[in-house]
Amino acid sequence: MATYTEYQRASMFFDAKDYAEAARILAPIVDKEPGNRAAVELIGRAYFHSAQLGRAERTFHRLIEMDPANAWAYEALARTLERRNRAEEAAPYRKLALAMGGETAGEIEVSVTPVNLV
Numbered sequence: 001m002a003t004y005t006e007y008q009r010a011s012m013f014f015d016a017k018d019y020a021e022a023a024r025i026l027a028p029i030v031d032k033e034p035g036n037r038a039a040v041e042l043i044g045r046a047y048f049h050s051a052q053l054g055r056a057e058r059t060f061h062r063l064i065e066m067d068p069a070n071a072w073a074y075e076a077l078a079r080t081l082e083r084r085n086r087a088e089e090a091a092p093y094r095k096l097a098l099a100m101g102g103e104t105a106g107e108i109e110v111s112v113t114p115v116n117l118v
Helices: 002-015 019-032 037-049 053-066 071-083 087-099
Strands: none
Touching (some): 002 019, 002 037, 037 053, 037 071, 053 071
16 A cells, blocks of 8 residues: 555656656655556656656666557657667667557657756
């Protein structure tokens, strides 16, 4: 039950656009329950939005390993690689996402604060 409560708390921080705090709350959940796809996805999104792109990339790779049919995860990984100036690497993931019926992401808001850069 504590995990669910913490997940809900992290979701509230995510919705309030405090992505770094959401990731901080989610990290122990993901460590404790590595198969919790909802937590893995949300922490990946939090990492992406807070410009923690290395962590986002690793997390989206992990999400794809957990759920190879998740078109959204392929698109998220493609967007992350593009933000890291690795468009050539992103292209196959984008094609896979589209082939699976996923949609390409539009503009994504990113929140970067000094705390995120530490």
